[in-house]
Amino acid sequence: MEVIYTGLHQTPEQIVETVIQEDADAVGLSILSGAHMTLVPRIVDLLHAQEIDDVVVTVGGTIPADDIPELRRLGVAAVFTPGAPTQEIIDFIRGAVRAD
Numbered sequence: 001m002e003v004i005y006t007g008l009h010q011t012p013e014q015i016v017e018t019v020i021q022e023d024a025d026a027v028g029l030s031i032l033s034g035a036h037m038t039l040v041p042r043i044v045d046l047l048h049a050q051e052i053d054d055v056v057v058t059v060g061g062t063i064p065a066d067d068i069p070e071l072r073r074l075g076v077a078a079v080f081t082p083g084a085p086t087q088e089i090i091d092f093i094r095g096a097v098r099a100d
């Protein structure tokens, strides 16, 4: 995998711009602040506004279990919470991103 790390404190607009510029297959959002129910819907909306429907969106970090169904409903492919094994994350991304 080629991983493009955009650094800390990116706005939803900056993240979506990077997805477009880099023609990304997947986007991984790490959020420990508790702002996931504000920021993730915004990112998903911006992706849809750009007619980007084939990017696999994953979210990780301090995400309460109660919020996971709503994130999945919004189109997040998977949510990884503290303790998630790295191999599980790798296997998920490999399986979810179509091989071209």
Ligand code: B12
Pocket (backbone or CB within 6 Å): 027, 028, 029, 030, 031, 032, 033, 034, 058, 059, 060, 061, 062, 080, 081, 082, 083, 084, 085, 086, 089
């Ligand atoms: C280290 C740490 C910090 C460091 C961060 C250093 C750094 N630059 O990374 C410092 C000291 C700066 C910090 C600051 C703060 N922190 Co802090 N911090 C932590 C701590 C102890 C560990 C986080 C960590 O790195 N874990 C190790 C990594 C490997 O685990 P992880 O992040 O959970 O990631 C795993 C999964 O979640 C998942 N994952 C995570 N991201 C992603 C992304 C993708 C794409 C995928 C696929 C998977 C994935 O995979 C990982 C492997 O399993 C946690 C407590 C905890 N035990 O989680 C609190 C914690 C995150 N902090 C917290 C808080 C409140 C803060 C502050 C707001 C405190 C303050 N009042 O200033 C600030 C916020 C700073 C900011 N601007 O965001 C709270 C958040 C509470 C909440 N969300 O409800 C926590 C949960 C502590 C607590 N129990 O209260 N913190």
